[in-house]
Amino acid sequence: MSDEDLRTVTVSEFVGASPAGVDDGLQGPSLRARARLRELVLQLRDDLPSITDPHARNLFATTADLLVALDEAFADAQARAAGTRSGL
Template sequence: MDDSPSAARGDTRTDVSTGRTDARGSATRARARLRELADQLRDDRDTVDDPRTRALFGTTANLLAALDDAFADVEDHLAAARPTGLRLVPDPPAQPGT
């Protein structure tokens, strides 16, 4: 049984035939959380008085936006690497006497 935090949240998506998790789904969920936190920090930045805290919130929001871009690149790469449905078909067996 998987007792990991991701399994507890129901985040694990596993291909039964290969036992591998779905990286695209993980990247999509991570991107949503990054954007949500960046938006929250930008909103909170406007409510604090301390200039250092404002700068920290703004810088962190920008960093999270850059991470979101990196995850988008990963999703694009995974989508490009997705099988197209074509598969190699072996040559037919040789006929006797040919």
């Protein structure tokens, strides 16, 4: 997911993502977690230009990539809970 994608997706776009009447207890907490993950990814990537140590730059970049993967895992869990993805 690109930085531009992360910047354009907001929490409000996730609200109401579950089908009507579905309250599995996952949607609200998952939405909040995903929003915070995205904020942290943007912060880490925005800070990269100011970091001179190559090891620290690598740490920031790798952490951002891992958080994007974690966001995708949350999205998959939401989809499974909502029953919108078959075969997962």
